Amino acid sequence: MKQDGSVALFHYWNRLRKGRPAPRRTEIEPADIKSLLSDTFILERDMRGKAVFRLAGTRVCAIHGGELKSLSFTSLWVERDQSLVDRLVRSVFDSSHVIVVTFDGRSKNGRANPFEMVILPLNGGVDSPRCIGAISPVRKPFWLGADPIVEAMVESVRVVDPDQEAMFLRDRAPIDVPALSPVELDSAGIGENTTAPRRIRHLVVLDGGRTE
Numbered sequence: 001m002k003q004d005g006s007v008a009l010f011h012y013w014n015r016l017r018k019g020r021p022a023p024r025r026t027e028i029e030p031a032d033i034k035s036l037l038s039d040t041f042i043l044e045r046d047m048r049g050k051a052v053f054r055l056a057g058t059r060v061c062a063i064h065g066g067e068l069k070s071l072s073f074t075s076l077w078v079e080r081d082q083s084l085v086d087r088l089v090r091s092v093f094d095s096s097h098v099i100v101v102t103f104d105g106r107s108k109n110g111r112a113n114p115f116e117m118v119i120l121p122l123n124g125g126v127d128s129p130r131c132i133g134a135i136s137p138v139r140k141p142f143w144l145g146a147d148p149i150v151e152a153m154v155e156s157v158r159v160v161d162p163d164q165e166a167m168f169l170r171d172r173a174p175i176d177v178p179a180l181s182p183v184e185l186d187s188a189g190i191g192e193n194t195t196a197p198r199r200i201r202h203l204v205v206l207d208g209g210r211t212e
Helices: 004-017 058-064 079-095 162-168 183-187
Strands: 040-045 051-056 098-107 112-122 130-137 149-160 198-200 203-205
Touching (some): 004 130, 051 079, 058 149, 079 112, 079 149
Antiparallel strands (some): 040 130, 098 149, 112 130, 149 203, 198 203
16 A cells, blocks of 8 residues: 555544444544545445445546446456456455555556555445545546546455554555465455465465456
8 A cells, every 4th residue: 555545544444443343434524534535435335236336536536537426336447357346345345354456547548557546344234335445546647537547457456454554554664564364365255266366475466357
């Protein structure tokens, strides 16, 4: 987790939860994260059990060329990554996992830009699972927001242990952070029908669909 928006939202969420798996959705106060709102989004489950946008910040919408409310979350991704993204979000809803995804966004005119996304669970009750997230561009080229991102390709996935890693997000060398077991991914169903996770120091990485 490297981008300012990801780190700031994570620390806010971590303070709110006070040792619980997730804070209640009613505890989120937009005024407390007003500087982050344009880059944040909230997902909920629709009647089919799929993740859809409940809310999306103005910059998130602008990057993707339009209003995202009620749009399927997986529809932002290339087809070969959609099942992986669906399983990742289910693991946030069902197991309160914290997920960090790096991805390449491709624009309508064929441009590319790297992004980082964090997805954090919210306790909305059994019948109303929610999660909050942020999308941060790693670079901010002149065309971003004018040439909409039309597809995203997963580069890497990391499951963060908030109880052990909160203090070490950017301030320590990777070797200092406790390792996470790939078994955690499989127990949540994330690893089903995907390439086996790879261990790189403290990271657990799932390859996305890119082949080039």
